[in-house]
Amino acid sequence: xxxxxxxxxxxxxxxLFFSAIISAVSCSDMYGDMLDNAKNQFNIIILESTSMxxxxxxxxxxxxxxxxSSFNSLYSGSAVFGFSLFADFNNDSIIxxxxxxxxxxxxxxxxxxxxxxxxxxxxTDLTLIDGSGLSDAAIADFxxxxxxxxxxxTGGGYNxxxxxxxxxxxxxxxxxxxxxxxxxxxxxxxxxNDGDIDLFIGTNSAGMxxxxxxxxxxxxxxxxxxxxxxxxxxLTDSKTADFNNDGIPDIVIVNNGSYIxxxxxxxxxxxxxxxxxxxxxxxxxxxxxxxxxxxxxDIYVVNSTASSNLILLNDGHGNFSIKTHIEAGISYDASLxxxxxxxxxxxxxxxxxxxxxxxxxxxxxxxLSQTISPATGGPYNNIxxxxxxx
Amino acid sequence: MKxxxxxxxxxxxxISASALAGAEWSESTLYGNKIQAGFSATxxxxxxxxxxxYEMGIGGMLDFSYVSNKQQNYRLSFRTGYFRxxxxxxxxxxxxxxxxxxxxxxxxxxxxxRFSLFFYNRVKIAPSVSAGISLNRxxxxxxxxxISGGVPTGQAAVKDKSVVSIEPMTVAGINILYxxxxxxxxxxxxxxxxxxxxxxxxxxxxxxxxYEKRF
Numbered sequence: 001x002x003x004x005x006x007x008x009x010x011x012x013x014x015x016l017f018f019s020a021i022i023s024a025v026s027c028s029d030m031y032g033d034m035l036d037n038a039k040n041q042f043n044i045i046i047l048e049s050t051s052m053x054x055x056x057x058x059x060x061x062x063x064x065x066x067x068x069s070s071f072n073s074l075y076s077g078s079a080v081f082g083f084s085l086f087a088d089f090n091n092d093s094i095i096x097x098x099x100x101x102x103x104x105x106x107x108x109x110x111x112x113x114x115x116x117x118x119x120x121x122x123x124t125d126l127t128l129i130d131g132s133g134l135s136d137a138a139i140a141d142f143x144x145x146x147x148x149x150x151x152x153x154t155g156g157g158y159n160x161x162x163x164x165x166x167x168x169x170x171x172x173x174x175x176x177x178x179x180x181x182x183x184x185x186x187x188x189x190x191x192x193n194d195g196d197i198d199l200f201i202g203t204n205s206a207g208m209x210x211x212x213x214x215x216x217x218x219x220x221x222x223x224x225x226x227x228x229x230x231x232x233x234x235l236t237d238s239k240t241a242d243f244n245n246d247g248i249p250d251i252v253i254v255n256n257g258s259y260i261x262x263x264x265x266x267x268x269x270x271x272x273x274x275x276x277x278x279x280x281x282x283x284x285x286x287x288x289x290x291x292x293x294x295x296x297x298d299i300y301v302v303n304s305t306a307s308s309n310l311i312l313l314n315d316g317h318g319n320f321s322i323k324t325h326i327e328a329g330i331s332y333d334a335s336l337x338x339x340x341x342x343x344x345x346x347x348x349x350x351x352x353x354x355x356x357x358x359x360x361x362x363x364x365x366x367x368l369s370q371t372i373s374p375a376t377g378g379p380y381n382n383i384x385x386x387x388x389x390x
Numbered sequence: 391m392k393x394x395x396x397x398x399x400x401x402x403x404x405i406s407a408s409a410l411a412g413a414e415w416s417e418s419t420l421y422g423n424k425i426q427a428g429f430s431a432t433x434x435x436x437x438x439x440x441x442x443x444y445e446m447g448i449g450g451m452l453d454f455s456y457v458s459n460k461q462q463n464y465r466l467s468f469r470t471g472y473f474r475x476x477x478x479x480x481x482x483x484x485x486x487x488x489x490x491x492x493x494x495x496x497x498x499x500x501x502x503x504r505f506s507l508f509f510y511n512r513v514k515i516a517p518s519v520s521a522g523i524s525l526n527r528x529x530x531x532x533x534x535x536x537i538s539g540g541v542p543t544g545q546a547a548v549k550d551k552s553v554v555s556i557e558p559m560t561v562a563g564i565n566i567l568y569x570x571x572x573x574x575x576x577x578x579x580x581x582x583x584x585x586x587x588x589x590x591x592x593x594x595x596x597x598x599x600x601y602e603k604r605f
Binding site: 029030031032033034035037038039040041042044061086087088093094095148241287288289290291292293295297336337338341342343344345362385386387388 | 439440442443481483484485486487488489526528530531532533534536537539540541542544545546547548549553555557585587588589590592
């Protein structure tokens with residue numbers, strides 16, 4: 001073997017060795033991440049609840065929504081529907097449906113509907129959950145055991161209740177945490193940054209019935225603790241999101257005949273007044289989403305008259321510019337998600353004339369793309385969104 | 391292990407080739423011409439998972455070789471180039487990938503052995519193996535933050551997210567050359583290769599057609 005050949009071979013092996021070393025230290029997986037992302041194909045699915053009907057709407061291959069007939073929660077006049085929500089209660093990575101009735105009259109109880117891999121649903125009765133006086137409901141892992149729990153808030157003097165999920169969506173236990181006379185709305189977030197999910201319950205009353213933060217004290221006392229009351233006498237809805245991008249959840253409240261207001265979280269579940277609209281509005285509901293794709297949460301406000309819904313665009317610091325969504329009719333509720341899967345957030349409106357999807361052109365201009373026949377027996381109690389893998 | 395097996399296979403081919411065809415072919419008066427440069431137009435065809443992301447790549451390669459006095463059949467080369475990757479707009483299932491065009495710039499060390507064949511030894515066949523790194527740029531819509539726990543978060547996808555990475559790259563194949571004269575050749579090179587990622591290796595084939603000159 002010649003010296004030249006040995007030299008060439010040595011250099012070649014050095015190159016291979018160099019490559020192997022780089023391989024060993026390489027920790028990026030750019031194309032793998034892209035592949036996962038490209039296959040990260042979701043359909044947005046919709047739950048629509050009125051007192052007399054609750055429907056599951058799923059899109060076909062052309063993103064046109066139709067009713068999933070396997071989800072057929074039955075109406076009973078004395079156990080009317082309250083709220084329907086999506087969550088994965090048994091951690092099987094397929095989204096389940098919770099239906100809460102305002103009254104439980106055997107055999108009509110609140111229900112969890114579990115799907116199979118083809119999204120064909122079958123129900124399990126939740127005999128424990130009495131939805132009497134139901135005002136609003138939310139789902140989160142309140143006891144940090146890895147399973148989704150349920151909280152319902154009530155009016156009419158009924159107790160608010162939290163149902164803890166021990167595992168796999170069976171055998172819920174419950175505790176109560178206060179009583180409200182008035183109707184109210186509920187939001188969940190870790191307001192005091194302690195790792196537990198807290199509540200903000202918005203009401204239009206005063207005293208112990210006022211809007212307030214309820215801190216999660218489940219580990220210490222087994223309940224939520226009333227904290228930081230805020231009097232909001234004409235509140236109609238509230239939503240939580242990090243509006244000023246400081247990493248801490250804030251609150252927006254909308255009112256009937258008053259301002260739209262941002263409450264900025266000081267980091268310890270106390271709040272300072274942030275941006276306030278310069279005009280009064282007759283608002284019904286609010287929805288939160290990044291409507292212009294700038295990474296900050298914007299707000300969509302449903303007002304009580306036609307062509308008066310509002311798009312509030314966030315400047316990234318929690319200050320908003322307002323434009324009117326004149327294409328909207330008389331709306332009851334709004335939900336925001338990427339319905340057409342083009343990467344930007346669209347608007348779903350429950351209107352008096354039907355359910356409408358307005359697609360985003362990418363610059364927070366919206367155009368009507370689809371109208372879905374409404375359920376019978378409105379008005380709408382709630383619209384909930386989930387996602388399922390395509 | 392696939393990478394190591396492929397490299398080992400090509401090393402065995404090269405060493406076997408040197409044993410079988412030891413005859414040097416170059417004109418001795420050219421021994422002073424130690425540098426050889428070549429360029430080629432190159433097509434890149436993604437395979438497997440890579441083909442879910444990109445339809446094809448087009449670009450070119452530059453080769454700079456050193457020719458040792460007494461080892462005229464061997465080439466040790468530095469190869470670089472540029473490939474524009476043309477994105478797949480939809481997956482096989484008809485869904486939008488959210489991917490835009492990207493590029494690859496390879497930096498490779500190449501080692502090859504040239505067999506002399508017919509037409510008065512004007513035709514050469516050269517098994518080769520290259521290893522090094524590639525500078526990659528990808529642009530895509532990042533949907534990862536839009537869904538949490540099966541429920542929309544309200545966050546829009548991050549549009550046209552640009553990512554640049556440096557990854558190990560290995561290429562191996564066969565180079566077929568035709569000598570126009572003692573210093574100039576045209577060639578076609580067919581290769582298979584891989585950009586090595588820890589979880590998802592990306593495989594591809596390369597087809598080069600070019601010209602080289604010895605100085």
